[in-house]
Amino acid sequence: MTAKELVKMENVWVHYDSVPVLEAISLSIKSNDFLGIIGPNGGGKTTLLKVILGLIKPSRGKVTVLGTSPERGRKHIGYISQFNLFDHDFPISVFEVVLMGRYNKAGLFQHYSEEDRKAAAEALKTVEMLDYKDRQVGRLSGGEQQRVFIARALATNPELLLLDEPTASVDPNMQAEFYELLDKLKEHMAIVLVSHDISAVSIYVNQIACLNHQLFYHGSKEASAEALEKAYQCPIQLIAHGTVPHWVLREH
Amino acid sequence: MLEALQYQFMQNALLAGLLAAIACGVVGVYVVVKKIVFISGGIAHASFGGIGLGYLLGINPVLGAMAFTIASSLGIGLITRRSRLPEDTAIGILWAMGMALGIIFIGLAPGYAPDLFSYLFGNILTVPFFDLMLMLILDVVIIALVALLYKEFLYLSFDEEFSTVSGVPTEGLYLLLLCLIALTVVVLIRVVGIILVIALLTIPAALARQFTHSLKKMMLLAILAGVIFTFSGLWISYALNLASGATIILVSGTVLFISFGVNKLRRRAQENSRTATTA
Numbered sequence: 044m045t046a047k048e049l050v051k052m053e054n055v056w057v058h059y060d061s062v063p064v065l066e067a068i069s070l071s072i073k074s075n076d077f078l079g080i081i082g083p084n085g086g087g088k089t090t091l092l093k094v095i096l097g098l099i100k101p102s103r104g105k106v107t108v109l110g111t112s113p114e115r116g117r118k119h120i121g122y123i124s125q126f127n128l129f130d131h132d133f134p135i136s137v138f139e140v141v142l143m144g145r146y147n148k149a150g151l152f153q154h155y156s157e158e159d160r161k162a163a164a165e166a167l168k169t170v171e172m173l174d175y176k177d178r179q180v181g182r183l184s185g186g187e188q189q190r191v192f193i194a195r196a197l198a199t200n201p202e203l204l205l206l207d208e209p210t211a212s213v214d215p216n217m218q219a220e221f222y223e224l225l226d227k228l229k230e231h232m233a234i235v236l237v238s239h240d241i242s243a244v245s246i247y248v249n250q251i252a253c254l255n256h257q258l259f260y261h262g263s264k265e266a267s268a269e270a271l272e273k274a275y276q277c278p279i280q281l282i283a284h285g286t287v288p289h290w291v292l293r294e295h
Numbered sequence: 296m297l298e299a300l301q302y303q304f305m306q307n308a309l310l311a312g313l314l315a316a317i318a319c320g321v322v323g324v325y326v327v328v329k330k331i332v333f334i335s336g337g338i339a340h341a342s343f344g345g346i347g348l349g350y351l352l353g354i355n356p357v358l359g360a361m362a363f364t365i366a367s368s369l370g371i372g373l374i375t376r377r378s379r380l381p382e383d384t385a386i387g388i389l390w391a392m393g394m395a396l397g398i399i400f401i402g403l404a405p406g407y408a409p410d411l412f413s414y415l416f417g418n419i420l421t422v423p424f425f426d427l428m429l430m431l432i433l434d435v436v437i438i439a440l441v442a443l444l445y446k447e448f449l450y451l452s453f454d455e456e457f458s459t460v461s462g463v464p465t466e467g468l469y470l471l472l473l474c475l476i477a478l479t480v481v482v483l484i485r486v487v488g489i490i491l492v493i494a495l496l497t498i499p500a501a502l503a504r505q506f507t508h509s510l511k512k513m514m515l516l517a518i519l520a521g522v523i524f525t526f527s528g529l530w531i532s533y534a535l536n537l538a539s540g541a542t543i544i545l546v547s548g549t550v551l552f553i554s555f556g557v558n559k560l561r562r563r564a565q566e567n568s569r570t571a572t573t574a
Contacts (some may be wrong), residue, residue: 117460122460129454134507134513135508143458143461152443182508
């Protein structure tokens with residue numbers, strides 16, 4: 044299988060009030076990638092995802108998504124935002140949330156077809172949340188909510204999954220389960236995962252990039268620790284963990 | 296009391312209450328779940344400019360208010376979205392400017408504005424037939440648009456970012472939602488008046504929210520609550536000879552607080568019984 048290029052960023056700059064948040068970012072995401080982007084808070088990780096989604100326009104540089112503009116190409120992207128930001132009292136059921144993922148197929152004024160409902164149920168089954176479909180989303184636990192939002196992204200039938208700090212409100216013993224799920228999904232789609240949690244990310248992803256306004260490294264994860272140190276500006280140690288290497292922060 | 300029902304003005308008042316309850320039940324739910332109460336208050340108050348314009352042009356002030364309110368809600372919407380002014384600052388400014396325009400227009404209009412007070416505070420007992428018909432038409436427009444765009448408005452309210460990514464035209468829908476609020480304000484002006492509109496936009500929906508987690512059921516419950524509030528408020532104001540708009544609002548607010556209180560007590564009782572069984 045030859046890998047298709049899904050996202051291409053060339054020398055992209057983003058400024059907020061003339062302060063650069065992203066500087067000269069060039070990045071290519073291919074259809075078989077499982078990329079972890081790590082970096083400190085405020086380093087521009089969320090901004091980078093929003094540029095790919097066309098929610099933020101770069102002040103300079105070019106972004107293509109599936110060979111077209113982000114606005115046109117983004118319907119093939121499943122996006123999972125920092126999900127705990129929503130209103131937990133909002134009157135919406137799990138199934139309604141997941142059906143949102145079918146909007147790109149149904150469109151304005153259209154009712155959802157039987158096929159859309161099946162696809163939504165299928166996505167809920169994948170994340171093992173079908174039994175909860177009539178529950179109010181805000182009443183679920185953090186880990187359960189996250190599964191629902193993954194199901195919504197899967198229902199879009201995406202070629203690329205973008206996850207923003209997905210483990211932020213998941214308790215630690217659920218995190219392993221979550222990464223196992225991603226491990227299964229990566230067979231079918233490209234995944235880009237943004238996090239400040241280096242150790243967890245580096246076990247599962249295939250490539251790591253470090254983002255602190257600039258993209259310091261992008262490549263296979265057996266990279267030198269210097270790239271990480273540059274991004275974080277604090278020392279990082281590469282340790283061997285079974286067969287998969289991963290990084291931890293050295294004492295500082 | 297029942298003999299009052301044979302009067303034409305009483306029948307009109309009940310019809311006005313019903314039409315107002317429908318509009319504020321449907322649109323108020325979005326105002327509450329999308330947390331756009333303040334912007335709705337701004338739109339409601341800015342509509343006073345339209346009332347003044349109506350007086351100045353010698354047309355029905357409610358028609359003036361309709362055109363002006365739609366224009367000002369689009370203005371508020373675009374400014375809060377696109378300018379760099381903080382949203383609440385922009386709303387506060389347009390809120391006051393709309394009212395100031397109304398005062399200037401009324402000052403410029405020849406003669407004296409006799410029923411000005413009823414536009415500010417409402418008088419459900421004096422709604423003219425033409426205004427009733429206008430309310431009916433606006434209700435139909437509101438229901439049709441919400442039925443047609445139900446999922447779009449739901450998505451806009453719940454998660455605007457994801458909606459934008461999946462191709463929902465969120466900015467256009469947001470402006471349309473503000474226009475629906477504008478139309479609802481127009482429906483409510485005769486019943487509770489510009490200054491009290493915001494209460495009927497929020498109280499029935501806030502009450503309904505305590506009993507369901509389905510947006511559709513919330514709308515139906517809010518309509519039901521609105522009908523009960525306007526009818527009982529009307530009855531109390533008639534029996535005690537009080538201002539109708541203000542009575543309706545006070546009845547609504549009182550019921551809402553009682554319901555919050557009861558819910559809180561019930562939850563505490565549940566928690567107590569749970570700790571009792573685990574102990």
